[in-house]
Amino acid sequence: xxxxxxxxxxxxxxxYPFLKDATKYVKTPNLKIEDLEDPSLEKILNRAEQRVxxxxxxxxxxxxxxxxxxxxxxxxxxxxxxxxxxxxxxxQKRYALAEAKRATEDLKKxxxxxxxxxxxNFEWKLDTTTSEKIPGEFSLKFTDYLRNITHLQTKEWKxxxxxxxxxxxxxxxxxxxxxxxxxxxxxxEKRLEIKELPNFPPKIIETAExxxxxxxxxxxxxxxxxxxxxxxxxxxxxxxxxxYEAISKGRHLSHVGRFxxxxxxxxxxxxxxxxxxxxxxxxxxxxxxxxxQVEHIAGERGSRTHYKPxxxxxxxxxxxxxxxxxxxxxxxxxxxxxxxxxxxx
Amino acid sequence: xxxxPNLAEDFxxxxxxxxxxxxxxxxxxxxxxxxxxxxxLLSKERIMIRHRKIETAAELQEFLCSxxxxxxxxxxxYYEQPDAPEMNSKGWFGAxxxxxxxxxxxxxxxxxxxxxxxxxKCGFAGKGISPEKCPVCNSEKFDVKTxxxxxxxxxxxxxxIKLLEMLKSDFGFSDKEVHVFFSGHRGYHIxxxxxxxxxxxxxxRKEIVDYVCGLGLTVAFGRSRYNDSDALNxxxxxxxxxxxxxxxxxxxxxxxxxxxxxxxxxxIGLKKNFVEAxxxxxxxxxKNWREKGxxxxxxxxxxxxxxxxxxxxxxxxxxxxxxxxxxxxHRLIRLAGTLHGKTALKKMEFQPSEIEDFDPFKDAIxxxxxxxxxxxxxxxxxxxxxxxxxxxxxxxxxxxTAAALLLVCKNRAEVVxxxx
Numbered sequence: 001x002x003x004x005x006x007x008x009x010x011x012x013x014x015x016y017p018f019l020k021d022a023t024k025y026v027k028t029p030n031l032k033i034e035d036l037e038d039p040s041l042e043k044i045l046n047r048a049e050q051r052v053x054x055x056x057x058x059x060x061x062x063x064x065x066x067x068x069x070x071x072x073x074x075x076x077x078x079x080x081x082x083x084x085x086x087x088x089x090x091x092q093k094r095y096a097l098a099e100a101k102r103a104t105e106d107l108k109k110x111x112x113x114x115x116x117x118x119x120x121n122f123e124w125k126l127d128t129t130t131s132e133k134i135p136g137e138f139s140l141k142f143t144d145y146l147r148n149i150t151h152l153q154t155k156e157w158k159x160x161x162x163x164x165x166x167x168x169x170x171x172x173x174x175x176x177x178x179x180x181x182x183x184x185x186x187x188x189e190k191r192l193e194i195k196e197l198p199n200f201p202p203k204i205i206e207t208a209e210x211x212x213x214x215x216x217x218x219x220x221x222x223x224x225x226x227x228x229x230x231x232x233x234x235x236x237x238x239x240x241x242x243x244y245e246a247i248s249k250g251r252h253l254s255h256v257g258r259f260x261x262x263x264x265x266x267x268x269x270x271x272x273x274x275x276x277x278x279x280x281x282x283x284x285x286x287x288x289x290x291x292x293q294v295e296h297i298a299g300e301r302g303s304r305t306h307y308k309p310x311x312x313x314x315x316x317x318x319x320x321x322x323x324x325x326x327x328x329x330x331x332x333x334x335x336x337x338x339x340x341x342x343x344x345x
Numbered sequence: 346x347x348x349x350p351n352l353a354e355d356f357x358x359x360x361x362x363x364x365x366x367x368x369x370x371x372x373x374x375x376x377x378x379x380x381x382x383x384x385x386l387l388s389k390e391r392i393m394i395r396h397r398k399i400e401t402a403a404e405l406q407e408f409l410c411s412x413x414x415x416x417x418x419x420x421x422x423y424y425e426q427p428d429a430p431e432m433n434s435k436g437w438f439g440a441x442x443x444x445x446x447x448x449x450x451x452x453x454x455x456x457x458x459x460x461x462x463x464x465x466k467c468g469f470a471g472k473g474i475s476p477e478k479c480p481v482c483n484s485e486k487f488d489v490k491t492x493x494x495x496x497x498x499x500x501x502x503x504x505x506i507k508l509l510e511m512l513k514s515d516f517g518f519s520d521k522e523v524h525v526f527f528s529g530h531r532g533y534h535i536x537x538x539x540x541x542x543x544x545x546x547x548x549x550r551k552e553i554v555d556y557v558c559g560l561g562l563t564v565a566f567g568r569s570r571y572n573d574s575d576a577l578n579x580x581x582x583x584x585x586x587x588x589x590x591x592x593x594x595x596x597x598x599x600x601x602x603x604x605x606x607x608x609x610x611x612x613i614g615l616k617k618n619f620v621e622a623x624x625x626x627x628x629x630x631x632k633n634w635r636e637k638g639x640x641x642x643x644x645x646x647x648x649x650x651x652x653x654x655x656x657x658x659x660x661x662x663x664x665x666x667x668x669x670x671x672x673x674x675h676r677l678i679r680l681a682g683t684l685h686g687k688t689a690l691k692k693m694e695f696q697p698s699e700i701e702d703f704d705p706f707k708d709a710i711x712x713x714x715x716x717x718x719x720x721x722x723x724x725x726x727x728x729x730x731x732x733x734x735x736x737x738x739x740x741x742x743x744x745x746t747a748a749a750l751l752l753v754c755k756n757r758a759e760v761v762x763x764x765x
Contacts, residue, residue: 134588142516143541146549158561159552163589167517170588252485256669284486305433317551317560317668 008117014069015106017076018099018188019121026073036078037201043068047075049207052082055098056091056215060105080191085200085208091215092192100185107177112137115176122183129170134163136170140179145169148182153313153332231268235345237337238323239315240264250281256310256318259297263309264334266298309334353753354388356717356760358413360750361684364711365409371711372409372682373694374402376538380423382435384677385414388686395677398428415686418677421536423543432675439543442550443678444557445670446504447532448497459492459725490756492725493531493688498705505533508664509697511557512537515589520697527705529685529692534678547672554671559663562590580651583640590659597658598640602630613657619650684711689750706730710747717749718742719758727751 013022036045047064054061064071076099083095107115112128115138119126125141142164149157163170171179200208236244243261246253253261258279265275272294279290292301299306311333315321331337365372375381384395385408394412399405409417420427421443425436448457462475466484475487505525512518512535522539545553555561583595601609602623610620622645623630633641642651670676679685679692690709707730721737728734729748741761744752752758 133586141541143545143549146545146552149552150546150548155561155563159556160559160562160590163591164515164556165517165588166514250485311548313561314548314551314672317555317558317672319668 008114010069010073012114014067014072016103016118017073018103018184018191019118021121022073022076025069026077027070031074033081033198033204034201036081037203041074044071044074044078045203045207047071048078048082049211051075051079051099052086052091052095052211053214055095056211056218058098059094059101060098061102080188081200081204082208082211083192084194084197085204086212086215087197087208088212088215090219091211093189094215096185096188096192099188100181103184104177104181107180108174112173115173115180119176119180122180122187124183126176127168134165134170136163136172136175138171138173138176139165139168140171140176142167142169145171145179148179148186151182152178153311231265231270232342235338235341237328237331237334237341238325239321240334240338242322243320244278247278247281252282254318254320256315257320259307260309260315260320260334262294262297263307264338266294267306267308267335268338272298272300352760353758357388357415357689357750357753360689360712360746361415362410362413364684365406365413368711369402369406369409371691372405372680374405375419375680377423378405378419380425380427380438382420382422382424382427382677383408383680384418385409385412386416386418386686387412388415396428396430398426409683415684417680417683419680421676421678422674437674440674440676442537442539442542442545442553443670443676444508444535444537444664445528445532445667445678446501446508446534446665447528447530447667448493448501449491449531450667451497451500451504451665453497453500455494455496457491457497459494461490461723462487463490491531491687492727492755494725495706495728497531498527501532502700504665505535506700507662508535508557508666509700511664513697515556516553523697524681524694525697525700526681527690527693527695527703527709528679529690529709530687534692536678547674550672550674551668554666554668556590557664557666558668559590559659562659580640580642580648580655583655584638585634586638593662594655594659595640597662598654599631599634601654601658601661602627610654614653615650619646622646685754687754689747689754712746712750715746716743717746718761719744719749719752720761721752721758724752724755724757 008016008019008021010025013019013025016022035041050064051061079095083092086092107118110118116126116128119140124144126144127139129137129139142159145162146159149159155161159169233244240261243253243257246257247261261278262275265278266272272291275294275298276287276290279285279294295301297307310318310320312321312324312328312331315334327337327340331340378399381399382395383397383399383405384393385397386393394414395418397408399408420440422435422440423438425438427435429435456473458473460474461470461472463470464479464482464484465486465488467479467482469479469481475489478485479487509523509525512523518537518539522537524536524538526534526536528534583591583598585595585599586592587595607620607624610623611617615623622643626643630641630643640651670678681692681694683692684690685692689711690705691711693705693709695703695708706728710730718741720739720741721735722739724735724737726733726735727748729745729751732745732748734744734748737758749758749760753760
């Protein structure tokens with residue numbers, strides 16, 4: 001392996017400014033938040049603003065015509081501050097994703113050694129494949145793989161459809177870069193989770209407001225909207241319909257089935273009392289126990305967590321998924337089906 | 346143990362106490378036990394005592410001897426505060442990877458003919474696997490009296506053997522990290538203890554389950570919308586030397602073609618003329634496959650038929666585990682070396698390499714001395730150690746303690762006079 005020759009240079013950190021050691025190359029590492037008012041930093045602030053705006057407008061970060069290593073390096077942490085200052089979770093998520101996507105495009109063009117270096121930054125156990133018998137250029141410890149496919153729902157990412165040998169998954173370069181995108185996105189999302197917000201200087205607040213306005217125009221409010229008050233059974237997905245029918249007839253439901261149905265119904269706005277009513281058809285019905293469990297799922301008891309129904313893939317694992325139709329291919333969760341069907345009807 | 350007569354209950358409790366007092370050295374103290382939750386089931390009250398924290402071995406023994414649980418559990422999870430009463434305040438920081446294979450979920454060669462079921466509504470009773478609906482009153486709830494027969498337990502063992510192979514060659518775990526146990530009843534457990542898997546969430550564990558069950562396996566490996574020509578390309582490149590599931594399927598198809606008779610093909614849905622075409626060319630197919638490396642497709646057998654064979658072989662090669670157990674990161678599992686309330690046999694660890702020789706009905710016997718007189722209502726023929734007992738029907742017999750306990754725990758017998 002040629003890792004010896006592949007030390008990352010300043011140019012690399014400008015391309016991948018989220019890496020741990022990037023701060024070493026920043027000219028003024030001790031910059032304070034109030035310094036951002038300084039006119040000499042205007043170019044950097046402008047680039048930072050562009051980064052977040054690009055995320056909203058194009059879902060990626062476009063390259064600037066005048067690539068300047070220092071500006072790239074410095075504008076990243078400031079873009080983070082801007083995204084935090086919008087106090088809008090949607091903008092923040094979109095920004096993290098755009099940065100990760102942009103990095104992935106670059107990563108795909110990098111030599112193997114550089115990809116190894118960047119993976120090392122995230123403590124991945126990644127290596128190049130030496131055997132000619134096995135397709136793919138990289139091998140990755142399966143646990144690192146599993147931690148990063150949570151949001152990759154298509155069949156080709158399933159562990160079962162990859163070569164897993166002695167604890168390592170065999171991957172092509174593009175697949176490796178795509179997985180790194182997930183890692184980078186999570187890393188940036190974490191950096192955006194600042195619990196105690198500082199006092200932002202006026203210029204930052206002003207810029208953040210501009211970004212929020214842009215987001216409202218571009219994305220609209222639809223994304224954040226919940227469900228209508230009236231429950232329409234005709235929009236239930238097939239799995240829920242099957243469970244609903246079973247419970248109405250007092251037929252036995254598995255634990256996962258009961259949880260799925262209950263969490264689905266309370267999420268679309270059915271009151272816990274009405275849900276409990278359904279369970280009365282069971283021969284082993286116990287009022288106290290059922291009430292406790294339903295109210296727990298609805299987030300009215302115990303940990304106050306508001307539970308969502310399991311994802312479609314989880315329902316497949318536990319045999320709850322049934323009679324899936326065309327619409328099922330478009331969604332990942334029974335709630336998505338309900339929303340989609342309501343919107344299209 | 347459900348609704349046991351008092352005399353029987355006392356006998357079981359007395360024997361369990363004797364075991365935990367005299368044979369406590371057989372109870373396995375798990376790694377990092379101070380960070381785990383412990384629990385025990387009180388059979389009579391049907392109450393689960395849980396959220397217990399254990400600091401020393403003596404404390405565990407004290408717990409077992411004072412409460413005398415019918416079943417003893419500990420958490421696969423590690424917690425900052427194992428004794429916190431709410432799951433959210435426990436401070437979860439990891440969990441072992443657990444697999445459970447139980448004959449209850451498997452179709453077995455005995456068809457569970459030894460199990461009794463009785464409709465909880467009208468009392469209609471029968472033998473074998475309970476029907477979906479009671480033939481008399483249409484109710485769907487039954488009380489089932491199961492029986493741990495050797496065929497059932499062996500069916501579970503077959504699944505565990507496949508699972509062990511995958512954990513070793515595919516996931517790369519060594520014998521040091523993989524612990525295999527007989528559950529004490531009708532199944533086997535595997536605990537994987539390793540830093541690398543400890544913090545995996547339930548979504549990641551679901552992927553592991555799907556892998557061992559072969560769920561979501563596209564025979565076209567990666568092509569979500571594969572058409573016949575894709576499938577054809579895949580089949581043409583299916584090599585016996587392939588790795589992972591691809592290799593597993595290749596090997597499976599090879600073995601199937603080597604051994605399958607006419608009806609085996611028909612059972613998986615192949616039409617007669619295709620079957621004849623394959624059978625007529627069997628030796629040629631196998632020879633060419635071995636020598637040329639790739640599966641030689643023959644005229645008259647289309648892609649769809651080959652895919653049927655491949656899918657059947659994938660099913661045969663998958664390990665049928667309880668999906669809920671592995672994905673639950675807060676699971677309570679039976680503590681090794683403790684007694685199973687349904688059998689009075691031990692949950693018992695053995696080396697993965699010894700699985701073929703492990704004899705649950707001998708090696709997991711906890712009580713090796715003494716005898717007891719019992720009145721047996723009904724019991725099929727069964728073996729414990731080297732002795733075969735029964736079948737019994739409404740008769741009084743004097744049995745070795747282990748056999749008497751098994752029947753009493755299974756609600757198949759009553760204690761007549763306390764033999765010890």
